[in-house]
Amino acid sequence: MIPDFAKAEDARAWLAGVLEGFSCQTGTLHKADGEWLDLVVQVGVPDFLLPKIERIPFGKGIAGVAAERREPVELCNLQQDLGGVARPDARETKVSGSLAVPVISPDGSVVLGTLGVGMQDPHDFTDEEKARLSGIASDIGKTWSGC
Template sequence: MNVDFANQESVGTWLAGVLESFACQTGTLHKADGEWLDLVAQVGVPEFLLPKIARIPFGKGIAGVAAERREPVELCNLQQDLGGVARPDARETKVSGSLAVPVLSPDGATVLGTLGVGMQEPHDFTEDEKARLSGIATEIGKTWAGS
């Protein structure tokens, strides 16, 4: 993975490529700071929502729950989430199907961040899609652990 995670433009281009490979329209990459997730890059998130996703506590929203549980979290239809995982403001994205996975340290002991993708149509992510996104997150974890 040849991504300079310190370069915003490079990360944005890389994230856009990830979204294309999943046929998604929105994506976020957050880096953990203690029990908080700080936004590193995003594609397709409406400007007015950026302050609300810039810093997310573990356990809140899809990304925060993925970090807290240390496993993929998906919503087939974010617009109709009745389970309370999605924050009310998340509906403002107009995204339906969404998936967030944790970025873990190579030994799996530490949550380093989260990677999330979303599409406008309701979608049940397959086990293969979850595994693919988790694999990308694993590569990010190796890069972040080595920096």
């Protein structure tokens, strides 16, 4: 059940439940505003990093790349990312395995945001895990589109 994201405590509790289902310690949900992603809710992100993730341009960082590509973006070990997807400050989360998926409108025409999860240990997310997180993101897309 997707919560009323206007109620911060409901949104945090919902995201904490998502994280538990993936054995993850951190998570973010961003909503798109043009070519930018604005933070809706987060769990487990250190306070000193919040200013850096409150507003992310498409194409930057894991969430921004997921939005730009319109597909899941995974890093097995964010601490050793050599591909340049992760921003240098992302390593300060102490998260290793991370996955971000786009939230897309039901008709597939618009990126509405991103949903991301991360865990402290390196992890290759399975196709099933990617599909499951994408399914949750799809439910958010339906809610945000009013469908």
